[in-house]
Amino acid sequence: MTTYAVTGATGQLGSLAIDALRARGVAPSDVVAIVRDAGKASGLRDGGVDVRVADYADGAAVRAALEGVDRLLLVSGSEVGSRVPQHTTVIEAARDAGVGLIAYTSILRATASGLALAREHVETEKVLAESGVDHILLRNGWYSENYVAALQPTLDGGVLYGAAGDGRVAPAARADYATAAAAAIVDGTPRVYELAGAESLTYDDIAGILAEVSGKPVRYQDLPQTDYAAALAQNGVPAPMNEVLADSDAGVARGELDGDATDLTGLVGDLTPFRDVVRAAL
Structure with missing residues (x-):
């Protein structure tokens, strides 16, 4: 039995990713929703999902929240300019907690991109590469x-x-990216997906x-x-x-x-x- 955790679980993408995991047959009890505000997660808790509170910047709290988790979907943070240290904290906590696989929501063709948004994603991808943890890069295009x-x-x-x-x-629709994330993390193969x-x-x-x-x-x-x-x-x-x-x-x-990347269609089917x-x- 595999336990999946999703960060930002009450956010737009994170909540859809939990829905997508459940649609793929993952039991609610095998899903850990990591949230900042437990008050916003009552619907998840009522649905049987294990809700745990942790802020991206609080390494000890994230480490505790990831106890017993096998695979983590790290939804990139929303605080532009602060995301690299926040993501690093989560990745290090996941490594220390024994998480076996991290899937991270990056940006389309990150390492070749000239977008300002790509910089923090590229740095996070480097942190993942250096962590020693198996990982999946979900390089999402525009929503x-x-x-x-x-x-x-x-x-x-x-x-x-x-x-x-x-x-x-x-x-592509946010729900399609969420479905792709669920499909990739359930499959569990470490690789890069270019999603457009x-x-x-x-x-x-x-x-x-x-x-x-x-x-x-x-x-x-x-x-x-x-x-x-x-x-x-x-x-x-x-x-x-x-x-x-x-x-x-x-x-x-x-x-x-x-671009002509087809990984999203491959994971989701009709978009x-x-x-x-x-x-x-x-």
Whole structure:
């Protein structure tokens, strides 16, 4: 019997990964949900999942939370700029607790990527390589949900803003990445997965799909990277995330979040169409 732990288990990806593990037949009692706030995990606990409290930065707490765990899904932290020390703490705690396999959610083609977001992922991959623990790299591409996070203002204004030029992106639904993570960690083979969606879309394509599904006119307005970062800040996106998002759009312009990787389809099968993600958001 194998015990699986998931960090960030009440977060968007972590919670879906637990659902995906259970869908693959893993018993709730064999799943450990590692959370920062136990109050947010009542649904998991009520479903029979073992909820344990630990912060990414608290090595002793993480070590205790990983007691008896065989395989760990390390969902990358959300605190840009602090993730390398946080991830290192979790990896070292997992090694000390005797975890046999760590699956880590990295970024598409991390070691070749020019995205600012890739830097902490590359450093984390190095820490994993040096840890001596068997590991799986889940190099996730862009989430389809990134384009519907501010859907209502986009529809109200009729404009999708960005800095991607005529570059293409291959997004996939968060649930598909979660399903892939569950499939990979249950299989347990240490390897690198390059995970990208099956659709290759320009931002004009994305604007067209938003318009088609919503029934409202939407066009794409391309901005210089610095102007887009400033616009995001003016609309409430805090630093440094506004700069990171603008930089990521510049990466789309260079083709860094596009590609013909088929690992996601191989793990999941048929992927969720971008249109369906938009429809669900509406």
